[in-house]
Amino acid sequence: MQSYVEAIREGTDLEMQRDESVIVFGLDVDDPKAIQGTTHGLAARYGSERVFGTPLSEDAMTGVAIGMALAGLRPIHVHIRMDFLLLAMNQLVNVAAKSRYMYGGQVHVPMVVRSMIGKSWGQGAQHSQGLYAYFMHVPGLKVVAPTTPYDAKGCLIHAIRDDDPVLYIEHRILHFQKGQVPEAPYEVAPGKARIVIEGGDVTLVGISHMQLECLRAQRYLQSVGVKAEVIDPIWLSPLDIDTIVDSVRKTGKLCVVDNGWTTCGAGAEIASLVVERLQGSREVRIRRLGFAPVTCPPTPPLEDLFYPNGRTIASAAYDLVHGTAGDWLPEERSELQEVEFKGPF
Amino acid sequence: MRQQIFKSLYRIRRVEEEIARIYPSDKIKSPVHLSIGQESVAVGVCEALRPDDVVFGSYRSHAYYLAKGGDLKKMLAELYGKSTGCAKGKGGSMHLIDVEHGVMGASAVVGTTIAHAVGYAYAMKLQHRSSLVVSFFGDGATEEGVFFESLNFAALKELPIIFVCENNSYAINTHIRFRQKSPNLCEKASAQGLHAERVADTDTLAILDRVNTVAQAMRNGGSGPYFFEFLTYRWKEHVGPNEDYQLGYRSIDEARPWIEQDSVRRAGSELDPVLYEQIKQEVEKEIQAAIAFAEASPFPEPRELFTDVTGD
Numbered sequence: 001m002q003s004y005v006e007a008i009r010e011g012t013d014l015e016m017q018r019d020e021s022v023i024v025f026g027l028d029v030d031d032p033k034a035i036q037g038t039t040h041g042l043a044a045r046y047g048s049e050r051v052f053g054t055p056l057s058e059d060a061m062t063g064v065a066i067g068m069a070l071a072g073l074r075p076i077h078v079h080i081r082m083d084f085l086l087l088a089m090n091q092l093v094n095v096a097a098k099s100r101y102m103y104g105g106q107v108h109v110p111m112v113v114r115s116m117i118g119k120s121w122g123q124g125a126q127h128s129q130g131l132y133a134y135f136m137h138v139p140g141l142k143v144v145a146p147t148t149p150y151d152a153k154g155c156l157i158h159a160i161r162d163d164d165p166v167l168y169i170e171h172r173i174l175h176f177q178k179g180q181v182p183e184a185p186y187e188v189a190p191g192k193a194r195i196v197i198e199g200g201d202v203t204l205v206g207i208s209h210m211q212l213e214c215l216r217a218q219r220y221l222q223s224v225g226v227k228a229e230v231i232d233p234i235w236l237s238p239l240d241i242d243t244i245v246d247s248v249r250k251t252g253k254l255c256v257v258d259n260g261w262t263t264c265g266a267g268a269e270i271a272s273l274v275v276e277r278l279q280g281s282r283e284v285r286i287r288r289l290g291f292a293p294v295t296c297p298p299t300p301p302l303e304d305l306f307y308p309n310g311r312t313i314a315s316a317a318y319d320l321v322h323g324t325a326g327d328w329l330p331e332e333r334s335e336l337q338e339v340e341f342k343g344p345f
Numbered sequence: 346m347r348q349q350i351f352k353s354l355y356r357i358r359r360v361e362e363e364i365a366r367i368y369p370s371d372k373i374k375s376p377v378h379l380s381i382g383q384e385s386v387a388v389g390v391c392e393a394l395r396p397d398d399v400v401f402g403s404y405r406s407h408a409y410y411l412a413k414g415g416d417l418k419k420m421l422a423e424l425y426g427k428s429t430g431c432a433k434g435k436g437g438s439m440h441l442i443d444v445e446h447g448v449m450g451a452s453a454v455v456g457t458t459i460a461h462a463v464g465y466a467y468a469m470k471l472q473h474r475s476s477l478v479v480s481f482f483g484d485g486a487t488e489e490g491v492f493f494e495s496l497n498f499a500a501l502k503e504l505p506i507i508f509v510c511e512n513n514s515y516a517i518n519t520h521i522r523f524r525q526k527s528p529n530l531c532e533k534a535s536a537q538g539l540h541a542e543r544v545a546d547t548d549t550l551a552i553l554d555r556v557n558t559v560a561q562a563m564r565n566g567g568s569g570p571y572f573f574e575f576l577t578y579r580w581k582e583h584v585g586p587n588e589d590y591q592l593g594y595r596s597i598d599e600a601r602p603w604i605e606q607d608s609v610r611r612a613g614s615e616l617d618p619v620l621y622e623q624i625k626q627e628v629e630k631e632i633q634a635a636i637a638f639a640e641a642s643p644f645p646e647p648r649e650l651f652t653d654v655t656g657d
Binding site: 023049050055060068069072090099100104105107139140163238 | 457461
């Protein structure tokens with residue numbers, strides 16, 4: 001069993017060992033805390049030219065990564081919070097995404113941008129945002145949000161080897177997940193979503209940390225005889241919509257749970273694609289869940305209401321199956337609470 | 346050297362005059378930001394570079410693209426939106442590229458490529474390659490955050506890069522005195538830890554001499570980076586083929602001294618008249634051939650809309 005953190009560290013280490021063009025930088029990647037341990041030991045092993053902390057210059061350092069990539073390096077730029085990517089939008093959207101196209105295919109920009117979504121212990125307005133939909137919107141960018149240690153390693157290795165810019169989205173709470181991770185390098189490439197649990201009554205699609213909450217919801221639903229199929233899209237762009245469509249063709253009901261706001265979100269995109277594909281051939285009922293349409297509050301009682309959780313997801317899925325409206329909300333079951341993030345940060 | 350400099354200056358001037366001449370025909374459907382009046386900076390800098398050196402720049406890209414050796418036929422075809430263009434018609438005037446000749450691209454967003462040049466220079470140093478990198482930008486870019494961030498990092502890592510600020514005093518139609526409380530650009534660069542130098546002489550040989558000295562020192566292991574501010578002047582409007590003195594934000598009186606010390610004319614007057622005529626004829630012939638090439642080239646096939654998005 002290996003943690004998500006160790007899976008990232010090991011994936012990075014293996015690729016740096018295999019390919020000397022791979023380099024890692026970002027605020028604090030070489031400090032003693034080593035980005036929750038995900039970059040631990042890399043500076044000592046590969047030296048300060050290939051692993052280095054940067055000035056607080058997200059805009060320029062993203063541009064620096066692009067320039068490095070144009071010169072043949074494979075940079076990994078690390079951000080300890082996804083919110084900070086807003087300082088790098090010009091470089092990511094106007095240049096990284098577009099260079100291959102606007103230069104007629106003469107150049108490509110192989111770079112990985114790692115960033116973490118925060119949650120709980122007062123992360124609040126600017127440490128909690130899941131902004132991956134911004135990047136899904138833009139042709140030329142790839143987006144991945146692995147939820148298991150196995151995928152964390154395999155997706156990272158693929159992202160590093162990919163010749164296009166990849167936004168690699170982590171979630172602070174998922175860092176604590178443990179799972180089986182093969183020692184040898186392997187790739188989890190785009191093109192295949194994973195059916196995590198099979199079921200015939202309702203399809204649950206959970207993105208990033210909401211995948212965990214969907215797994216909890218599946219257990220709650222099981223207790224009232226509803227069989228949920230739980231799907232992890234893994235790669236958001238390009239997105240394997242076929243697996244989701246096939247599932248909804250079977251169940252006729254889709255509850256997509258976003259780790260962000262629902263308006264123009266990843267869940268909205270998935271729901272639209274499913275409707276476009278199934279309309280006229282299969283009647284479907286759809287529900288989107290996500291962050292409450294407000295700024296994330298730090299105080300725990302309000303923060304609890306801000307996020308979907310296993311119980312509220314189960315309740316929404318129950319409504320889809322039975323055509324009810326909030327008739328059932330399961331009692332909390334403590335055995336379903338796995339390790340939670342404990343502060344202080 | 347004088348001969349080579351005149352040819353490069355004259356070629357850039359005439360290419361842009363031809364672009365301005367053709368522009369009203371609507372055959373060039375691409376916003377053109379002409380460098381007419383500013384050629385000596387691009388030529389003086391690029392003549393000090395080796396073929397394996399690399400330049401990054403801004404949307405005012407024609408001069409340094411040509412000065413660095415960028416392919417003229419491919420450039421004009423790109424402006425015409427043709428499939429034979431340097432970016433297959435997918436870049437346009439603001440995104441000229443010629444990887445083979447070390448022209449690594451340009452951005453329509455001011456200041457953006459300064460950071461790319463720095464990243465490229467980092468890679469050169471890491472890989473122990475001897476190429477230098479030059480970052481071209483205007484005075485407007487020195488107001489962007491990315492300028493300060495990039496210079497700081499370049500100085501911190503002692504990268505082999507020369508920053509070239511073409512200070513023409515205007516960002517679109519607004520003079521630098523309305524944009525900066527303290528418009529001493531060299532001070533800003535010095536504050537980031539760079540060697541910084543203002544060159545007021547618009548003579549191409551003078552520019553070449555200064556850049557050559559700095560480039561040689563950098564190649565011989567001297568630590569970079571270095572910042573140059575070259576004073577220059579844009580004769581035409583910010584974008585488009587015309588003059589704009591009638592708008593009132595600047596006067597022809599302000600421009601006149603710059604036009605009188607025209608570096609292209611000055612370089613030509615120093616040559617033997619026979620040689621001068623010979624170079625002019627060579628250049629005209631090449632330009633007309635390039636225009637003919639652009640006009641005769643096909644537009645991209647519809648399927649090209651969907652290629653080059655990703656490598657998949």
